[in-house]
Amino acid sequence: KQEVTQIPAALSVPEGENLVLNCSFTDSAIYNLQWFRQDPGKGLTSLLLIQSSQREQTSGRLNASLDKSSGRSTLYIAASQPGDSATYLCAGSETSGSRLTFGEGTQLTVNP
Amino acid sequence: NAGVTQTPKFQVLKTGQSMTLQCAQDMNHNSMYWYRQDPGMGLRLIYYSASEGTTDKGEVPNGYNVSRLNKREFSLRLESAAPSQTSVYFCASFRDRASYNSPLHFGNGTRLTVT
Numbered sequence: 001k002q003e004v005t006q007i008p009a010a011l012s013v014p015e016g017e018n019l020v021l022n023c024s025f026t027d028s029a030i031y032n033l034q035w036f037r038q039d040p041g042k043g044l045t046s047l048l049l050i051q052s053s054q055r056e057q058t059s060g061r062l063n064a065s066l067d068k069s070s071g072r073s074t075l076y077i078a079a080s081q082p083g084d085s086a087t088y089l090c091a092g093s094e095t096s097g098s099r100l101t102f103g104e105g106t107q108l109t110v111n112p
Numbered sequence: 113n114a115g116v117t118q119t120p121k122f123q124v125l126k127t128g129q130s131m132t133l134q135c136a137q138d139m140n141h142n143s144m145y146w147y148r149q150d151p152g153m154g155l156r157l158i159y160y161s162a163s164e165g166t167t168d169k170g171e172v173p174n175g176y177n178v179s180r181l182n183k184r185e186f187s188l189r190l191e192s193a194a195p196s197q198t199s200v201y202f203c204a205s206f207r208d209r210a211s212y213n214s215p216l217h218f219g220n221g222t223r224l225t226v227t
Contacts, residue, residue: 032213043202046215062218098162100216
């Protein structure tokens with residue numbers, strides 16, 4: 001059974017800082033790894049999806065990496081902005097890909 | 113383009129009452145999911161439907177039933193609500209059954225309180 005852990009639970013940074021969010025998973029036979037953003041009172045929005053055959057994906061100021069051998073994924077946010085304040089969740093899939101297991105998320109606050 | 117729509121947005125039930133949470137997607141997605149989100153527990157899968165006509169249990173199915181009414185709609189029913197079912201419920205959908213390398217799309221959630 002896949003288990004996903006995110007550390008730290010909360011992070012506060014000044015505007016403009018580059019930052020890294022961490023995600024660990026237990027089953028290296030992962031089908032894919034997804035990063036989501038959740039704003040208060042809202043659902044989750046998919047940010048990046050990394051397939052098991054890939055090592056990273058980029059979208060704008062976001063870059064996500066996947067290292068299956070070490071069971072780790074990172075989400076890099078460049079030049080952070082107050083609008084980036086949200087909870088970021090990662091989710092790893094089981095081998096068939098049909099079911100995702102979520103971490104508990106990192107609550108990010110970017111201070112102006 | 114509405115995406116995934118959940119109703120109601122908020123609900124308060126008394127212990128023992130029943131209700132159905134509705135979910136519909138307009139993206140022609142094959143797979144649909146119900147999750148619950150609780151502080152300190154993250155998101156946990158209740159039930160999912162990999163395709164129209166099929167449903168499967170997730171991690172925490174006890175106390176719930178589901179119906180995949182058609183390709184668009186996937187409902188979650190609480191037959192006899194308990195305080196432990198107080199949570200935020202999210203419906204989600206996936207485009208592709210053949211390959212699950214597509215992002216999961218979420219609704220905005222139903223906030224349920226059972227007193």
